[in-house]
Amino acid sequence: MIVRLDPNSKTPPYEQVKSGIARRIRNGSLAVGTKLPTVRALAAELGIAPNTIARAYRELEEVGLLETKGRAGTFVGASGDVTLRRARDAAAAYAEQVRALGLSADEALAIVKAALET
Structure with missing residues (x-):
């Protein structure tokens, strides 16, 4: 599993996803070029709405940690x-x-x- 959610946390799910992925990128457990699950696949795995994952991915892309390559998918970006x-x-x-x-x-x-x- 790429990230885990804490259902008892006061932190919103999108923020938990975002910070969990960012932490794994920064500690090297998600290397540059690693392909991430699709929005729908990760949402289904975590049992949350796809829009939640899409928001986390979008915000990580804005800071350069992720790159979306159209239909090819979402990848860990080199700017991290x-x-x-x-x-x-x-x-x-x-x-x-x-x-x-x-x-x-x-x-x-x-x-x-x-x-x-x-």
């Missing part, structure tokens, strides 16, 4: 690798600045957490 590389590069640059400023790792992480929450 680019996104991760950019994030790693930005993190490395930040770490370098933090060291130059003499901040501790705890202070640096607190700054990042605060920035992500805004």
Whole structure:
């Protein structure tokens, strides 16, 4: 199964599908070029409406994690690798600045957490 839903979660099903697929792309368990199930097939497998899957796929495509190739299907996109590389590069640059400023790792992480929450 490509993703699992938690029926007791307050998170909407489309968001669970979206975040589950995104997580698998980012951790490498869904590699670039992997063909995903059709909208109808995944909806049937999960027991939810096809529009729910379509919304998740569409939002993942908007951020470059998925590519739809017409009748050929939906695939894990290559830009997911680019996104991760950019994030790693930005993190490395930040770490370098933090060291130059003499901040501790705890202070640096607190700054990042605060920035992500805004």
